[in-house]
Amino acid sequence: METLQKTTNGVDVSRLHGTIKAIEENPSIADFKFRATNNWINGAHNVSTIKGFYGACQEDPSRDESLTLIADEPDVLLGTNNGPNPTEAVLHALAACITTTLVYHAAAKGIQLKSVSSTYEGDLDLHGFLALDLDVDPGYKVIRIKFEIEGEEELSTRQKQRLLDVGRQFSPVHSMISKAVPLEVVLN
Amino acid sequence: METLQKTTNGVDVSRLHGTIKAIEENPSIADFKFRATNNWINGAHNVSTIKGFYGACQEDPSRDESLTLIADEPDVLLGTNNGPNPTEAVLHALAACITTTLVYHAAAKGIQLKSVSSTYEGDLDLHGFLALDLDVDPGYKVIRIKFEIEGEEELSTRQKQRLLDVGRQFSPVHSMISKAVPLEVVLN
Numbered sequence: 001m002e003t004l005q006k007t008t009n010g011v012d013v014s015r016l017h018g019t020i021k022a023i024e025e026n027p028s029i030a031d032f033k034f035r036a037t038n039n040w041i042n043g044a045h046n047v048s049t050i051k052g053f054y055g056a057c058q059e060d061p062s063r064d065e066s067l068t069l070i071a072d073e074p075d076v077l078l079g080t081n082n083g084p085n086p087t088e089a090v091l092h093a094l095a096a097c098i099t100t101t102l103v104y105h106a107a108a109k110g111i112q113l114k115s116v117s118s119t120y121e122g123d124l125d126l127h128g129f130l131a132l133d134l135d136v137d138p139g140y141k142v143i144r145i146k147f148e149i150e151g152e153e154e155l156s157t158r159q160k161q162r163l164l165d166v167g168r169q170f171s172p173v174h175s176m177i178s179k180a181v182p183l184e185v186v187l188n
Numbered sequence: 189m190e191t192l193q194k195t196t197n198g199v200d201v202s203r204l205h206g207t208i209k210a211i212e213e214n215p216s217i218a219d220f221k222f223r224a225t226n227n228w229i230n231g232a233h234n235v236s237t238i239k240g241f242y243g244a245c246q247e248d249p250s251r252d253e254s255l256t257l258i259a260d261e262p263d264v265l266l267g268t269n270n271g272p273n274p275t276e277a278v279l280h281a282l283a284a285c286i287t288t289t290l291v292y293h294a295a296a297k298g299i300q301l302k303s304v305s306s307t308y309e310g311d312l313d314l315h316g317f318l319a320l321d322l323d324v325d326p327g328y329k330v331i332r333i334k335f336e337i338e339g340e341e342e343l344s345t346r347q348k349q350r351l352l353d354v355g356r357q358f359s360p361v362h363s364m365i366s367k368a369v370p371l372e373v374v375l376n
């Protein structure tokens with residue numbers, strides 16, 4: 001007789017179902033606020049510090065130490081390569097989010113994954129950033145994404161496509177990049 | 189007699205003007221392609237590797253080593269805190285990009301900055317990510333941003349607001365978050 005496997009793809013599925021049940025009983029558990037603080041160092045070099053957040057009806061106390069993310073530009077863009085540039089960080093955020101969403105939903109369905117990898121390429125025209133042509137948008141014109149998914153047991157192309165579709169549909173960052181997010185900006 | 193100051197805010201302004209002149213002579217110099225590759229580790233833990241990119245009419249050879257960005261989730265979201273979560277990485281990308289855009293444009297105008305810092309908070313409803321309510325968008329409902337800017341010489345509120353406006357207007361990531369970016373996704 002098999003023992004009940006509670007963890008799939010490294011996700012504690014028992015806790016996941018417990019979270020879902022708790023949210024159904026008290027919807028405000030689902031309200032999260034994530035935060036970052038950024039400080040300019042020099043040139044294109046700046047650092048974001050990430051620690052506290054609000055979620056599950058409280059300020060979360062679980063992170064003992066701050067997490068940091070470093071940005072810089074490569075030499076051709078007058079930086080010193082201390083970290084990926086901000087537009088590369090967007091590709092990371094997008095990749096990480098589709099992947100995590102796909103992995104969690106697969107776990108909830110009992111689909112054991114062996115590997116998930118993906119590549120991203122975004123086209124950017126510096127006429128926008130440099131204010132050389134106000135008709136050119138400073139952001140990516142398009143982002144091309146390729147996914148490879150392997151299951152512990154062989155998955156059909158249809159099953160992989162379904163996982164990828166779910167990963168996209170419920171990914172917070174996929175939503176933020178493919179739709180407009182309202183930004184409220186004030187000067188202190 | 190003052191010597192010509194070529195570097196302002198850590199930005200080599202002579203090279204910046206050289207880049208602008210080169211793009212005016214050959215617009216294709218402005219076409220960049222940035223890339224990332226992401227690999228799933230376990231659970232919410234995955235890693236993006238960033239190295240090569242295309243720009244200034246060539247594959248850029250200047251990065252000797254890969255840069256990496258790590259994603260994970262905190263305990264309450266069933267992760268192990270190896271790195272900021274993907275939605276926190278979005279806040280970093282946005283922060284880094286507005287800041288760099290502001291700093292470069294200030295440098296081009298000869299405005300010497302002393303400090304730039306900013307805070308970000310995004311509201312997210314897990315009903316979206318968990319597919320508990322298809323009417324709830326998985327992404328941030330809003331991102332609130334506060335900026336503090338100090339010049340080496342005192343800047344008026346109007347001057348600071350103008351710097352912030354320029355930082356927003358020409359920031360690639362600000363554009364990507366506040367507008368929709370087309371995504372082309374394929375399964376390999």
